[in-house]
Amino acid sequence: MVRTTPPRPITVTEVFPELSAYKRTAIRLHPRPGASSADESSMGGPLLWPAGEPWPHCTRDHEDEAGPVALLPVLQVYARDVPELPGWDWPEGTDLLQVLWCPNDHRDPSIDPWYEGPIPTLFWRRSADVQDVLHTPPASRFACDPEYYHPADDWYTLTPCVIHPEAVAEYPDAGEVPKELALRIHEWEEFSGPEYQYELSISPGCKVGGWPTWHLTDFHAIDCPCGARMQPLLTIASSEWHGGGESWIPVEDHPDTRDSDPLGIDVGRYGQMRVFACPTSLDHPIRLDTQ
Ligand SMILES: [Zn+2]
Numbered sequence: 001m002v003r004t005t006p007p008r009p010i011t012v013t014e015v016f017p018e019l020s021a022y023k024r025t026a027i028r029l030h031p032r033p034g035a036s037s038a039d040e041s042s043m044g045g046p047l048l049w050p051a052g053e054p055w056p057h058c059t060r061d062h063e064d065e066a067g068p069v070a071l072l073p074v075l076q077v078y079a080r081d082v083p084e085l086p087g088w089d090w091p092e093g094t095d096l097l098q099v100l101w102c103p104n105d106h107r108d109p110s111i112d113p114w115y116e117g118p119i120p121t122l123f124w125r126r127s128a129d130v131q132d133v134l135h136t137p138p139a140s141r142f143a144c145d146p147e148y149y150h151p152a153d154d155w156y157t158l159t160p161c162v163i164h165p166e167a168v169a170e171y172p173d174a175g176e177v178p179k180e181l182a183l184r185i186h187e188w189e190e191f192s193g194p195e196y197q198y199e200l201s202i203s204p205g206c207k208v209g210g211w212p213t214w215h216l217t218d219f220h221a222i223d224c225p226c227g228a229r230m231q232p233l234l235t236i237a238s239s240e241w242h243g244g245g246e247s248w249i250p251v252e253d254h255p256d257t258r259d260s261d262p263l264g265i266d267v268g269r270y271g272q273m274r275v276f277a278c279p280t281s282l283d284h285p286i287r288l289d290t291q
């Protein structure tokens, strides 16, 4: 079933035409619990992984000191389901993006000086190259210190979900537009408009591309060593909507049965993790940020 975001209460560019220059497409992924095969796009589902290629492991330190931890599938997207990666072209010759992470908290100053959480690894593939598929990946583990945690405290293992990609228009967080425009937006929403931040600018939930919110920290620039301002390639969210985000709930999700937490994860204190990539090249190293 498709998922459809309700129209925004107003067309924000009719009130602020200068926002048109900032319009970006976000592909909302709309994960919903369900089984998939390795030939389908999914979150937390089976990956099209070559049987002859070693399964990736995390070799960072873990609380239980039991050695490397097998990475877990987070996302698999086929280009046929998300033909447009907003801000990028699919890397030459690839049609499959796979994202895996270790389900344990790590810091990695080379990826981000302040970030703490699961550290994802991205693989770009040509699906036709994968002839023999690995059917049983090694088990991963939440390597917690049993003195403080219970295995059920595993926040980063996803409930397997199928995805329903949908393109929506997004506009930046008020912290990323010129101050003068941000002031006019604030003034307008105080007297007449719907809330810009929650209803008009940025969709909640998991997505590819679009704009990042800065509701927790205020805007801070994330720049690539090459000098380019990085953009969110992926947003992995703890919830698909909460708080002020309810106007973005797809029309197909019935009020009696819908669940805002289909993935059953908790990243960034029940927030979202964003994978920033360089608009110049997807070969440049990623950066991470949580809000
Ligand atoms: Zn690890």
Ligand SMILES: [Zn+2]
Residues within 6 Å of the ligand: 224, 225, 226, 227, 228, 278, 279, 280, 281, 284
């Ligand atoms: Zn770069």
